[in-house]
Amino acid sequence: MIGPSAGPLRILHLEDSDLDAELIEAELETLGHPFAIERVMTRDAFAAAAMPGRHDLILADYVLPTFDGVSALGIARAQCPDTPFIFCSGTLGEEVAVEALKNGATDYVTKQRLDRMPRTIVRALAEARARHEKAAAQTALNALNETLELRIEQRTRELAEANADLKREIGERERAEDALRLSQRLEAVGQLTSGVAHDFNNLLTVIAGNIEFLERAVSDDRSKRRLAMIKGAAQRGANLTAQLLAFSRRQRLEPTPVGLNQTVASMRDLLQSSIGGAVRIETALQTDLWPALVDATQIELVILNLAINARDAMAVGGTLAIETANVMVTGPQTRPEHPQPGEYVMVSVSDTGTGMKPEVLSRVFEPFFTTKEVGKGSGLGLAQVFGFVKQSGGGIRIDTVLGEGTSIKVYLPRVRDDGAVTPVASPPVDCAISHPPGSKPVVLVVDDDGDVREVTTTRLAEAGYVVREAASGLQALASLDADPCVDLVVLDFAMPGMNGAEAAIEIHKRWPATPVLFVTGYADTTALMRAGAVGADGFVQKPFRDGELERKVAAALSVRSSAGLRLVSDRTRT
Structure with a gap:
């Protein structure tokens, strides 16, 4: 194969001499390959014929009556730059030939040495084919690079999505493990405190009982005073064990149908006096609130406890918001204090205080854990709330943002009977x-x-x-x-x-x-x-x-x- 195509070699020949044209054509016969010559002699004819892909080779005389080879080379470079261009002239000197090559000509042959024509043409066609193949290879490489970039981008996106899914799974697993560890820790502490409180109550029973016996036998005031001090200490111990039993869910409860709206409304004056006049109290009570099945006295203490904690979280002023609502909890339980799926009566106490840090939130229900100053809190408040709510069959959810405030939502079981709540x-x-x-x-x-x-x-x-x-x-x-x-x-x-x-x-x-x-x-x-x-x-x-x-x-x-x-x-x- 000589030309890019499998057919005859297509040649555009710019020549005004019939004799030279015949001699060149005769020399082309020695190529051993069919060819087809389109001969032109004027600028317009050459410009019309020199079109991309129309010819495999251009042969041009250097000097013509009304046209010249340099101009023809300029037209060819502009219109069909990939077509090999060979000068064939009898007046082409060495300096002119070099200048022609610099201007873009592929090669040159003098008419005195036409025997060099076949070799020159073969070499020019080979170079053209090499350039064509190189260009095709570069185009293919560029296309491959583009598709490769797309494939890399797609694969990178797939890997990023897989990595994100993996991170979510790891995060969910870590949260589940944290919740399990917290649940186990609270359960272990609950069992420990329950046992300690039980044994401590037995000791207090013995102490209190013997105090009563001694009070009957002792007559001097000093001994009576000492017995009164012992009796007071025993009472404080009893109060402490009551808080521990509340956390461990072993306290005695008397659940009755309770209207939380009435409870909150009746506590308004107490709450306002407890948190001070600088804090504004806002309430949002649902009108068709379900009755809750809960110990009436304990839920009052829970609301009061949460309100006092909220007050302590607000340095000066602020807003305390109490809300009640009927809530349907869906989805799995993700933390031990959260409620199980079901229907609940919710009462929330929210503040505009300092919020909680994650490390505080993770330990907030542990007994004796407190962030308050020494002597300002026992660390049993939220632990007691946690125990009471879980023993009642409900749950707690804490939403907190540092610097913005905290909302503690208490979920209590609803009374299945829709009868009205009557005062007890x-x-x-x-x-x-x-x-x-x-x-x-x-x-x-x-x-x-x-x-x-x-x-x-x-x-x-x-x-x-x-x-x-x-x-x-x-x-x-x-x-x-x-x-x-x-x-x-x-x-x-x-x-x-x-x-x-x-x-x-x-x-x-x-x-x-x-x-x-x-x-x-x-x-x-x-x-x-x-x-x-x-x-x-x-x-x-x-x-x-x-x-x-x-x-x-x-x-x-x-x-x-x-x-x-x-x-x-x-x-x-x-």
Whole structure:
């Protein structure tokens, strides 16, 4: 094969001499390959014939009457640059030939040496074919590179998608493993605390029982005072074990149908006094809320506990939002505190506080874990909430963002019977049975400072009163819930968590016949008056002056006695 095509060699011949044309044609016969010559002699004819792909070779004379080879070369380079161009002239000098080659000619042959024509043509065609094959190979390579880039891009995308899927699977597995570890840790701690609380309650039973026996046998006041201190410590131990039992889901619950909207509405004043006037309370209560099957007293303590925690998370001011809703939980449980799929009554407490860090969120339900200062929290609040909610058959979900706030959603089982919720009244407690006329008055001392509380209880015990103790407002409420037969509450005004004013409001609400005497270190009595202290006899200033505490306690009890009041608890649960 000489030309690019399998047919005759197609030649465009620019020649004005018939004799030279015949001689060149005769020389081409020696190629041994068929050929077809298209001969032209003018510029216009050459320009019309020199088209891409029309010829395999161009032979051109250098000098023509009305045209010249250099111009023909320019036309060929412009119109069909891939077609080999060979000069064949009798007047072509060496310098002219070199210049022609520089301008793009493939080769040249003088008419005096036409015998060189076949070899020149074969070489020119071979070079043209090589250039064509190279160009085709480059085109194919470019196409391959383009498709390769596409394939690489596609494969990279597939690998990225597979990697993302793998990362999601690893993340889901890690979350599942974290949830399993947390569940196992909480379960182990729950079993441990349950066992400790059970054994500790047995010890407290022995201690408390023997204290009662000793109280009957001991006659001197000093020994009685020591027994009262032991009895108070036993009571504090009992309160602590109650919190531990709540976390381990071993506390005694009395689930009844409860309307959470009524519960939240009835607690509004208590919540406002507990969190302070600087925090705004907002409520969003669903109108057609299902009744929840839950212990009425415990859910009140849960809401109060969450509200106080929310207040502590907000440095100054802020908003506390309480919401109720009917919720259908779908999807698998991803954390041990989350609710199982099903229908729940949800109550949420949200704040605009500091939020929680991930490391805090992962441990927030562990007992004794707290981020508050020493003495400001026991670390049992959320653990107690967790235990109560899980024992009730519900769940908790915490949504928190650092610097923006936290929302704690409590999911409680709904009552399947759609009947209306009716108030459940606690049976009246006649204190004349447990404290008959002539018995010593019972005084409940509430103070978060153990040393101060010991001084207060010692002085009151020495004055002849039966003294009970509580280290916080919530403990005082729990103590009164357990035994409301108290003649007077001596209440510290400044306490962490629920302060004295908040506790007094709740005591007046639940047990309106029980008087409260405030103990305070504040010189300004305005806040005391707002909290319910009546005149100077309504509070005792710290440090105690000689006989002031005993005198004001006796005065408060004499007012109560003269009014003929005897505590009867008729608290109503909703």
